[in-house]
Amino acid sequence: MGRTAVSAEDIKLKLVETEEPDENDYRLQEQVGFILRKAHQRHVSIFAAHIADLTPPQFAALAKLHDVGETSQNQLGSLIAMDAATVKGVIDRLKARGLVELSKHEVDKRRLLVNLTAEGRDAIERLIPIAREITEETLAPLSAKEAAIFMKLLAKLA
Amino acid sequence: MGRTAVSAEDIKLKLVETEEPDENDYRLQEQVGFILRKAHQRHVSIFAAHIADLTPPQFAALAKLHDVGETSQNQLGSLIAMDAATVKGVIDRLKARGLVELSKHEVDKRRLLVNLTAEGRDAIERLIPIAREITEETLAPLSAKEAAIFMKLLAKLA
DNA sequence: TTGATATCATTTGCATACGAATGAATTTGA
DNA sequence: TCAAATTCATTCGTATGCAAATGATATCAA
Numbered sequence: 001m002g003r004t005a006v007s008a009e010d011i012k013l014k015l016v017e018t019e020e021p022d023e024n025d026y027r028l029q030e031q032v033g034f035i036l037r038k039a040h041q042r043h044v045s046i047f048a049a050h051i052a053d054l055t056p057p058q059f060a061a062l063a064k065l066h067d068v069g070e071t072s073q074n075q076l077g078s079l080i081a082m083d084a085a086t087v088k089g090v091i092d093r094l095k096a097r098g099l100v101e102l103s104k105h106e107v108d109k110r111r112l113l114v115n116l117t118a119e120g121r122d123a124i125e126r127l128i129p130i131a132r133e134i135t136e137e138t139l140a141p142l143s144a145k146e147a148a149i150f151m152k153l154l155a156k157l158a
Numbered sequence: 159m160g161r162t163a164v165s166a167e168d169i170k171l172k173l174v175e176t177e178e179p180d181e182n183d184y185r186l187q188e189q190v191g192f193i194l195r196k197a198h199q200r201h202v203s204i205f206a207a208h209i210a211d212l213t214p215p216q217f218a219a220l221a222k223l224h225d226v227g228e229t230s231q232n233q234l235g236s237l238i239a240m241d242a243a244t245v246k247g248v249i250d251r252l253k254a255r256g257l258v259e260l261s262k263h264e265v266d267k268r269r270l271l272v273n274l275t276a277e278g279r280d281a282i283e284r285l286i287p288i289a290r291e292i293t294e295e296t297l298a299p300l301s302a303k304e305a306a307i308f309m310k311l312l313a314k315l316a
Numbered sequence: 317t318t319g320a321t322a323t324c325a326t327t328t329g330c331a332t333a334c335g336a337a338t339g340a341a342t343t344t345g346a
Numbered sequence: 347t348c349a350a351a352t353t354c355a356t357t358c359g360t361a362t363g364c365a366a367a368t369g370a371t372a373t374c375a376a
Contacts, residue, residue, distance in 0.1 A: 026286045028221045028238070032296045032309065033201045033214055038239050038316035040198045041333085043191045048334095056191055057362065063186045074324055080186070081196050084325065086363050093361080110324040110371050128184045138190045141314045150311040151190065156299045157308070158197035199363080206364095215332065232354055242355065244333050251331080268341045268354040 043138045050134050051127060057082065057090050059131065062099060062124040065116045072111040073102075099123055201296045208292050209285060215240065215248050217289065220257060220282040223274045230269040231260075257281055 028034050047056050054062075060080045065071070068079065077087035091114055094100040099120035105111035116124065139147040186192050205214050212220075218238045223229070226237065235245035249272055252258040257278035263269035274282070297305040 026221065026225075026289065028218055028225065030309075031289070031293050032312070033205060033292065034218060034238075035309070035312050035316045036194070036198045036201055037214065039312055040194045041239065042316060043194055044333090047191060055361065056195070060186055060192060063184065067184075067186065072324075080192075081199065082362090083364060085327080085365085086361095088326070089362070108324085108372070112325065131184065131189070134191065135189050138315070142311060146311055146314075149307065150315070151188075151193070153300060153304055153308040153311070154190070154193050154197055156304075157296070158193045158200060202363085213331065230354075240332090241334060243335085243357080244331095246356070247332070266342070266354085270355065 043134075046137050047134050050130050050137075054123075054127070057086075058094055059124075059127065061087070061090050061094060062116065062120055063128070063131070065100065065114060066121065066124045070113050070115045072105065073114055074111075076114055094120070201292075204295050205292050208288050208295075212281075212285070215244075216252055217282075217285065219245070219248050219252060220274065220278055221286070221289070223258065223272060224279065224282045228271050228273045230263065231272055232269075234272055252278070 044056060047059075051059065057080070061076060064076060064079050071079070073087055073091055074084055076091075077084055080087075082090065091100060091102070095102060098117055101115055101117050103113045103115070105113055139150070142150055202214060205217075209217065215238070219234060222234060222237050229237070231245055231249055232242055234249070235242055238245075240248065249258060249260070253260060256275055259273050259275050261271045261273070263271050297308070300308055
């Protein structure tokens with residue numbers, strides 16, 4: 001008698017429970033987005049410890065300009081993954097510090113050309129070796145093989 | 159004769175070149191920090207497409223409160239990797255929207271306790287399934303096996 | 317050619333993110 | 347016990363980051 005004493009309500013409850021074990025075990029700490037944010041924070045912190053007077057976006061702008069030479073503000077932004085509003089602020093601050101200079105495009109009057117100053121060129125050339133150390137330190141928790149795999153997968157995600 | 163015609167200058171030049179092929183081949187696009195930033199940007203964009211009325215940090219705060227219940231503002235911050243100044247802004251905005259309520263700690267008068275409101279609880283429980291989809295879509299460029307490896311390595315980095 | 321579109325840059329508003337300084341309350345240690 | 351150190355929260359200043367609106371200039375298409 002007792003062994004078969006399972007009501008319809010019991011069964012329904014069981015089903016509901018196994019159908020959605022969802023809300024109970026959502027672990028924020030294991031979600032990509034959350035960990036990506038933390039990993040990025042850690043990198044920024046390592047960067048700041050090595051290069052105190054420049055932010056990563058500012059460094060990116062200088063490094064890219066060093067790479068490609070004169071470009072328009074918007075184009076530079078697309079090269080370093082910054083929208084127009086953001087890149088403007090970054091360039092303004094670099095200009096205020098004399099690392100970059102602006103000029104108007106002769107033909108297309110909408111464009112604002114950006115270029116490194118001599119000081120900006122010196123700065124970026126001096127900083128690139130340090131940037132290599134920053135990359136290295138950021139990846140330090142991984143073995144060489146792990147780092148290679150990680151970079152490949154990260155590039156797929158980005 | 160011709161085969162051994164290598165001057166001291168030639169050798170020095172060769173050495174210099176192999177000692178620092180550095181500044182010439184620094185590729186911003188291949189640095190961890192740069193790609194991490196882009197991957198994070200992509201995730202935030204995916205998040206916004208699924209959950210328009212909440213930011214990832216706001217979601218994190220609600221999810222963590224749902225997980226651990228009432229906590230102090232600072233403690234919540236450390237649980238979701240936000241410093242005191244940042245967490246205050248996030249909590250202020252959640253409070254203004256009625257998703258969270260604040261109260262003073264009876265014993266330790268320095269602490270400000272944060273708790274979900276009924277509305278906040280409803281919201282986070284409704285959003286968690288969507289957050290799973292966001293995680294899934296963020297990892298979509300990777301196979302299941304790649305995603306598992308990536309998450310393991312990313313966790314090591316963060 | 318000219319009217320519709322598109323592009324480049326700027327501005328505004330909002331939301332992280334964090335260092336540094338400050339004040340209040342608590343804990344520690346001599 | 348009481349002064350020093352620590353912790354919690356707030357505020358200020360600076361720097362991304364992005365959506366949306368705007369104005370100027372270019373390009374395209376009918």
